[in-house]
């Protein structure tokens with residue numbers, strides 16, 4: 001059976017509900033994708049790869065992963081660091097703002113835990129998903145070791161999947177981000193970029209230009225997300241435009257791309273065609289944006305997908 005591994009950071013999320021109360025949950029791009037994949041494809045083995053602390057809140061994240069039926073064997077406990085944290089506040093006009101405390105999180109040290117015994121758990125045809133956020137939070141001094149590990153996994157036959165997911169504030173500057181993102185494009189087998197990331201970084205404004213940018217990296221499977229406009233695939237030198245059914249009642253677009261990525265990869269691991277996988281992924285993302293927060297309630301998500 002093939003396994004898929006999602007490597008990155010999951011943070012503790014706090015959301016103000018009123019002056020004196022906050023709602024606590026967990027979210028992070030690769031974690032969100034892992035959850036949505038597993039909910040759609042319960043038979044697929046899904047692992048979350050990260051570092052957390054030895055404290056109670058870290059244990060609660062591990063419990064939450066277990067509650068979502070993710071494998072937690074590759075969640076490592078750092079002796080003196082803990083989860084990153086972010087706070088969502090909403091002003092009187094409904095505008096949301098985000099404040100982060102993540103610069104010293106345990107997840108930034110993940111590379112220290114990826115020794116040969118971890119690499120030995122991977123087999124040919126497994127998948128490993130990383131995002132631009134996974135790359136941004138890795139300590140710069142750990143990057144050489146990280147890329148050596150990626151090259152070893154690729155040599156083993158692991159399918160490497162990458163979503164650039166650019167967050168300017170996580171990088172020292174655009175050049176540093178570009179260098180790491182282009183390194184990932186060189187190695188990956190599947191790329192799942194969003195047009196917006198490339199607008200910010202490379203001044204590209206449509207899916208065709210993003211594909212033209214990625215093509216020289218020889219990525220065999222490129223799927224470009226562009227909000228409600230369309231999804232464009234580029235596989236075997238063929239570019240196909242896939243129509244998206246627009247959602248009119250959008251509540252919160254947080255994690256639309258994450259849900260898309262998770263469900264797309266689940267469908268591909270379960271032998272669905274690129275077109276069918278995009279159809280299902282877009283349907284799942286369409287459900288998620290009609291719910292508040294990164295992780296839609298499991299029953300609402302499952303019910304909406306089966307309708």
Ligand code: ADP
Pocket residue numbers: 194195196225226227228230231244245246247248250253255256257258260281282283285286289
């Ligand atoms: P990201 O969250 O990475 O910025 P997008 O905004 O492109 O990514 O959204 C990811 C996916 O969510 C899209 O490919 C599409 O399938 C779906 N989606 C986003 N916005 C809408 C919308 N208004 N109506 C329907 N589907 C949408």
